[in-house]
Amino acid sequence: MSITLYRKYRPLNFNEVYGQENIKKSIINALNENKLAHAYLFNGPRGTGKTTIARLIAKGVNCMVNGISANPCDTCQNCVNIKNGSCLDVIEIDAASNRGIDEIRILKENINYQPVSSRKKVYIIDEVHMLTNEAFNSLLKTLEEPPEHSMFVLATTEIHKLPDTIISRCVTFNFKTLSEFEIISMLSSLSKKEDVNISDEALEIVYKKSGGSARDSLSLLEQLISSFTDAEIKTQQIDVKMTRKALGLISEEYFSEFNDILKEKDKKKLIEYISKIYKNGIQIDVFLKEFCDYLRYSNENLDYVILTIGKIYDILAKFKNEEDLRILAYLILYNLFENTEPSIRKVEQKVSVENVEFSYVDFLKYLENNNSMVFYNLLNNFEVYKIDDFSIIIKQKNERKDIRLLIENDMILRQIEEGIFKYAKLRYKLVNIDSQGIQKKKEVENIIKIFEAVRM
Secondary structure, three states: OOOOOHHOOOOOHHHHHHHHHHHHHHHHHHHHHOOOEEEEEEEEOOOOOOHHHHHHHHHHHHHHOOOOOOOOOOHHHHHHHHHHHOOEEEEEEEOOOOHHHHHHHHHHOOOOOOOOOOOEEEHHHHEEEEOHHHHHHHHHHHHHHOOOOOEEEEEOOHHHHOOHHOOOEEEEEEEEOOOOHHHHHHHHHHHHOOOOOOOHHHHHHHHHHHHHHHHHHHHHHHHHHHOOOOOHHHHHOOOOHHHHHHHHOOOOOHHHHHHHHHHHHOOHHHHHHHHHHOOOOOOOHHHHHHHHHEEEEOOOOOOHHHHHHHHHHHHHHHOOOOOOOOHHHHHHHHHOOOOOOOOOOOOOOOOOOOOOOHHHHHHHHHHHHHHOOOHHHOOOOOEEEEEEEEEEEEEEOOOOHHHHHHHHOOHHHHHHHHHHHHOOOOOOOOEEEHHHHHHHHHHHHHHHHHHHOOOO
């Protein structure tokens, strides 16, 4: 069985580590001058080199040939064992699965024993933010004053979850994602080692998909390479089109066409386009997220890009549990048009409606006949409770929370009420009877907050 690329090409020395130049410089100086701290805290996104540099520290501290140095020999028994992950004195702990106080008690008991064959015991605790509060409290004293023969390297992706008492006892380094140049340089070098001919434009796609994570980019490169036979790799260069297809990415033609229609502000075309990509088997949420990436690297107006990406991610977060993802797309479209369309609420002269009948069923047919399928599907979840003066009071027929959230959206209500006006030639207010109690409860809670009252 072949070894995955990110394990096969894990850096063996500091010169092979891409990015993190300031961090590398500090640690190299500390090793060469024997001024290492007793505890380090590495914070940063996944795949940026935290565990790799922790292992290089362990190797630099315990090399039997070059002594404590930033340039270990890589040939002595300690260096080989650390490289293979079999050194008894380098203890890697995954805090996600060993997060309790019992595991920390075992660590505290074992840390007092002398190293088996090394100068120092090196404890590398990955995902340290996953430890329980009790485990953190138990670790405090040991972390502050570990035995002379031991040191700690803690790694986390969420430093805000760590107690200040832990952070203050460590020398902290903040890792950052790798730049486009660093990722492409790394992938280009490894592609040559693997005898794979791949264009720089294709590597740019891998970089964008990886989000600046070295490990993710190597996993994507491996996925890309495995999509072709050895004969195909040797006889042709992997280009952009082949890369997008191999990685299962949506064609940029979809994004370009969608963007053009979006700028035209043609709602009917947009709704038809959403239905088209849905029928083509493209996941709507994936399409919208990749469309945001497309906009980020486009030459579109900055205000337009910020507004569009902001609206898309806002709706995706609010309605992440929606079953029919097309509704998300429709809602995003109407939110995008909110600031560009004139308000439809106008002061109307009061009209007696005593002799006017409003048929909810006929109104739904009207929506269906006029291709207003978004509102038709939404209002099908409701029935008329009563019509009182200028208010149409509706009641939800099911318990779907996403439907309730949609009907409570002010902009959607405005659009539906405008549709009612076009149909009935009268201004009606649409009221969801279930939201009246919720609104009242919110108002009560707001009043209580204002006066700092205590609920009786």
